[in-house]
Amino acid sequence: MVRRTATVVAAVSLTLAGVAGATATHQPTTDAQAPHAASADWPMFGNSTDNVRFSTLTQINAGNVSKLGVAWTMQEGKNLAAWETVPVVVNGVMYLTTNTDQVRAVNAATGELIWQYTPQVDFYHSVAGGGGGVPTNRGVAVVNGKVYLLTFDARMIALQASTGEVIWDVSVANKIQGYGESSPPTYWNGMLFVGAQEGDAGMRGFEAAYDANTGKQIWRFYTVPAPGHGWNSAQGNHGGGDVWMPSVIDSTTGILYLGTGNPSPDFTNAVRSGCNPWVDAVVALNARTGKFIWGHTEICNDVWDYDALQSPILFNLTQNGKTTRVVGNGNKGGQYFFFDAASGKVLAISPYLSEWSVPHLKPNAAGVRVCPGTAGGIEFSPPAYSPATHAVYQPVTNACQIFSTIPLANTQAHRLGTVDTGGAVAPSGPMTGAMAAVDARTGKVLWKDAMSKPMFGGSLATAGNLAFAGGDDGHFYAFDARTGKILYSPNFGLAFGAPPIAYAVNGTEYIAIAAGGASVSAADGSPLGGTLAVLKLGGTPITKPFPAAAAGSGLVSVKLPSLKGYTRLNPWMYVDTTHQHVVIVLVAGETGADSGFNFDGYYDGKANFIVPANWTVDLEFSNKAALPHSAGIVKSTKTPPQLQPFGFGVAVTPNALGGTGHGVTQLVSFVADHAGSYFVACLVPGHIQSGMWDHFTISNTAKLPSIQTTK
16 A cells, blocks of 8 residues: 655745735735726636626637647656646636645746645555546645645545644545545535535435534535435445536525535446435535525436536526526436526526437346447536636536446445446447537527547636637647637646636736546547646647656556455465455566566466456456556457446556556456456457456355466
């Protein structure tokens, strides 16, 4: 297990006079208050309390955006790939996170480091994103001289904004059950509002309020009923309704709005028939008490993981002399909804912004092709709303998948803390994307630009008649907000998993965006990395791509599970029978037999790795051979090999075709949730034919994992 220590880096030759909570000679206004201010912050996730990601700054506009260049850059860190952070800027100081929960405070004009804080975080237990150990962090909240961080192991930490020192550290949910956190809290009236994940592991999603001074919980609202109540079956451990993204609060009415995720099991409704409130929904709560006000389920009955997980937005819309307070929210089915904020009445719905299968088939045991897949449609990607155009600017993904189900008995045997899909998905066809502008008054599409790759990151709209967003094709786009014409598109050479922000310091406007890809970007083969790029007019032209992560590195550096408390069954298998968890130490080239083509000394089908059904499996893969190797669970030894999907994807090491080099260790986690006879094989071309494969059996009758061998 990689250990992390809490550290604070002292400021170097940089005054702290501008840091939130310190004495300052000037107090920059928020962007929304002062379009022509010498300094204008981006003080919260969506810039304003309405979360609309709109900047009133106009120094950068449709007439000069092509002159943008680099002001400064920052790298996420060694062995990190994919970056979803949304920086905030308060009093000229930028606060941002890495995907492994490190917090940095930097000078927003120069990038000079003021301090950084590295918490000790357990990245192994959370099932966020469909598998243990794929960390994501989308930023912090900065209020009243404090920085509030939510960690991947479901904790909330308050730091001093001026120094990074810890004020308090509290648990939000049980990490051992699979809960985790990836987005910043929302602040209002002395309270912090925090959502929960991981319903995809059968837990119940919730929204909770905490005292911002002490971290003490005030109330908690569950988005799904307890097992055995309402629609939630008592057969197995199921749930859903994650609140992945920050909620938004109407500061006038005190109503809190949140977008919720899918029900679980994800791909079958055999144990949860009918409509399932309040999942795939927008839910309105009394922020003071947590009392339910209204909810609207957007996908009914969902068997495709079509979360309405976006952070909702709020805005006023005047039509025919009447002003209505509106809530906007999109879902992974690909539609964008507009609701009356007071009543929840649907005011308008966009057409499907992504490819939509007709007929829209429900998964079965044989498998069906459905568009969109689990990546959307409309992913977590935060949209922007412009009051000048009355348009919502929404990045879109086109990604079809093959959906299949597992036997009902396996679904009913699901255990908390393991992926709860009731089936599996596999890719089907290329992934593409689009950028769409939707009229908030009618739901009609004003314009839509097709893209060669998905658009995951999110958008920014400005009073300079611009809409910004990055694509997985590596380009950062500036669109004419009214026409959709692309005005600027430098090649960063990296996918995007975060939206841009705009701010100004001492009369200079900046556009900042984290490039490197989202946790879902790896599925489309996009280049991953970790570069925060801050742009300004007249900056250094972008003439070459930013650094990409080394091929086969995965999304983050390997986090190996601790084997403390595990029982060693044989040289290659370690088990925790209480949690039905097996770690298989899978070594390529362990012996010289067959020129190194072997796993743990076995090759050409001479070993059978057996695991009981519904156990969690970790393949701790390492390569001792000189040649590159990989490992994956496949359906047969025929070529080309067909990978066997489990839950949200296939069980295979990164860069499987290219393989990983000598001495590199990688981790693959999955739940063996359907019995059958499979194979563990090296996917480097030619290696299966050379004998680098063995049997892999998931058994309904085995009590413990084992390895059977033949001589």
